[in-house]
Amino acid sequence: MIDTHCHIHDKQFDADRDEVVARAFEAGVSCMLTIGEDVADSRRAIEIAEPYEISVAVGIHPHEAKNALHDIAEELTPLLDAPGVIAIGETGLDYYYDHSPRDRQAAVLRAQIRLARDRSLPVVFHHRDAFEDFTAILREEWSRTMRGVVHCFTGTAPQARTFIDEFGLYLGIGGVLTFPNADGLRQAVVAAGAQKLVLETDCPYLAPVPVRGKRNEPSFVAHTAAKLSATLGMHLDELVGITDENARRLFEL
Template identity: 45%
Template sequence: MLIDSHCHLDYLDRNGVDLDEVVARAGRAGVGLMVTICTKVTEFPTILAIAERFPNVYCSVGIHPHEAESEPEVTAERLVELAQNPKVVGIGETGLDYFYEHSPREAQQKSFRAHIAAARETGLPLIVHTRDADEDTIGIMRDEYEKGAYPGLIHCFSSSAWLAREAVSMGFGISVSGIVTFKTAEALRDAVAEVAMDKLLVETDAPYLAPVPNRGKQNEPAFVVHTAERLADLKGVPLSELEERTTENFLSLFKKVNPSALAA
């Protein structure tokens, strides 16, 4: 059984995809649970409604760094309040994106710290997006860690081995997406090869980043199997072991998830 630790079912729904079919295809592929991720707190009710519709779908609450300026400023207290719903199992996605810089860096950093405070208070994992911002991401994470520990993961890992080592040293997980299957991703595969098995998770980031052999298609949770196969090959373990370990890692990090929610 696999878990897609990060997807955007609301985006698929918006694109006209039947979510009942998406969840059914995931189940047939051996994907027993999904976390649909919030990128705009103003759209949280929509994300929550999707999670409440399916027994094996959970969600997060947060603001993507791209939206740090356009969304209403969110406080840690507000995030904590919204996270009380039993279907909310993570805080984010949040973090820093200096590649596109759709929001000013200062706004991104302020939002990131508010999310970290909420993760610290709730004990829910912080879901971190980072692109072209390795040093500032780790700098803020370490600065906040000194105020008190908090759980989390680097989602859709595509950064340096240094960032992975720094994040793991704080107890963070590393979530691997379909990028690991791309022909040009040799440096990423080298970095992921260094990460211990007990820190690895898998995700799709659907509808983006469909893995080989589905490149060019709209991604969906069922396709996480291809990422898992490539990761198992990279780590030199059978797929069954990779499935077991990443599922254990997910449940260890996302402690609010009821294991009985995994589809049979």
């Protein structure tokens, strides 16, 4: 299994990161991608991931867009050549929390899409409660030759189809899929089909059932994989084969 979205460099893992990574490998996680949330956090991700040979995405989260310099490319470009860096993100729009002004979120998102296009890198998108504005920006900035994933997808079936059919994006499926009240998401996942899905934890956040409420970690992606295979009516091995292949294609692993 590949955990396509974790924050293994988060301080919550400082005390026992070696054990957490070992548990992930024991649980069958072959590969992880740790995701930066601003420039300093991305630098930290690179440093911490290197000895474990964990892959890294560098970027500026919409929550942090308010603090970003105006020349995003100048800030991020030096990080792109660091060992392990394979993607830009996470970047996007978050109108649920609105921690940054919406026009700053949009500007920082556009700049990161352009940087990804210039460098032929995949993009990890974070999107919440901003579907209209997010897709409007994609229509202007995105091309289907680019690679990207809408991480922690929790939308509707029509939204899933738009991301897949119009933009060629993958959908990252995490612990929310296992929550009792997530019938809408499970329907959307069935509508999407396995061919554009990848697995993720978003750890230390959003632990799946039956470990919901605990600190999440990459080994718990197994619970989400089991739920996803049941939701799609597929054998676990078959499902993981497809989602791993998707992740390899998406990130050129």
